[in-house]
Amino acid sequence: MPEPLRVNHLKLVEGTHETVAEPILKRVASGDRTAVQTCIDTHGALVWALARRYSPTQADAEDAVQEIFIDLWKYADRYDETRAAESTFVAMVARRRLIDRYRQRKRSSEVLSFDDTTPDAVTRHDRVLEMNADAARANKAMTALKPDQQKVIKLAIYQGMSHQEIADATGISLGTVKTHIRRGLISLRDALGIRQPQSAKESSL
């Protein structure tokens, strides 16, 4: 006789994807409307934090959140749980949207000024790292990079600085900045073990 299965029905799921049997985004993609609210509640704080980090104003961050979740509804079926944690995928979709918005602002000559109220960019947050295994591995792998590589990647990802801005701020040549970032990302990617998708083209958003 198998062990009785005890479950709490109709109970809201809290916590991260790691505690959920089936990825929320899979359920969203399958048309399970209950998953929509769960997705918002599970990943809302992450999306909100990223949006505030990379948006010049509160209103802009709120607009970004709306667009990011629409992207998530559209691309939910692209999530492959064998390649990355769900929150990593959510963060990727969020960053792409935020980068796109940043470039649009840049084209319109709007000056970007990040939210100064967000935590120090280089601060490590144990809770975050516990929540996301990919982030923890990335954090660990980051310490193995050369100091200059660490610096430019932090400036690029945490501060959202462009290659040229990093070159100006650090005195490192533009070409070297690009090389540091690219090689650093390759090292981090390898450390994370992000494998190729079944079909590379399927991964394109």
Next chain:
Amino acid sequence: MTPSPFERLHELMADRAIGGLTDAESAELLRLLNDFPDESDDAYDLTAAAVAIGGISPDAPLPARLRDSVLATAEEHFSVRPATRAEVVAFQPPARRPEKPSNWVQWSGWLAAAACLVIAVGLGLQRPVGPGPTPDPAREYRELISLQKDTVKASWSPTGDPGAKDVKGDVIWSNARQKGFMRFEGLPVNARDLAVYQLWIFDGTQDERYPIDGGVFDISSGGEVIVPIKAQIDVKQPVMFAVTVEKPGGVVVSKRERLLVIAKVGTDGRTAWSVRPFDESGPKLSLAATFPH
């Protein structure tokens, strides 16, 4: 030195992950991805995302107003899916709505209205309602009942909620047809501008924390009522049905503040369910199930 096409591909993917690409660069990336179809398109983006997560502190939840707005946008986005509102067909004449109930939980008023209707039916006022050419739920309900094969049937059991202590009836569901009906007797008329009923279907093949939305419905008259089930997704192995009270329009996740009735499917010997409260905060469910080989 000019990078090789392969090096250029990775250069562009890395650049995109960090700061995005120009339109010309995006076009170049697409061309190169066609030339190197086995290369992952988003490995750098996932890597940068993992790094980015480590640099933020997502301690603050979405502001309530923004969360509501996102939810509303989601509702719009998914509104192209099948309608959520189940059509209700009553065998009795429409009941007079309760006199402007100040609170929808005035169940006693509803029950009184339902009782009046039962009396009215007894006096011979019964007549069918609903547009002529539309499907006849009563007939379809009887058809499903007679099918037996590939159908499940379960009787409603009140949970102790004062609004449904006298509710009787059953639910019939056909997996093959993906169609089903609920039959109620004594379910109070609801003030639809204040609250609605919503059906939840627990599927044994799915994560049991996420019942399937079986549709929102109103009860507009007393007596016996047949309500078609409008499941939002395919139901493969229904093991329990539950009716909750929700805000107008229904919800995507129930807070279980008012769980009225449940119908357990367990008479075929393959699944045995027991119901007991899992905490003391209200009529919530916890199930213990066994699945014999």
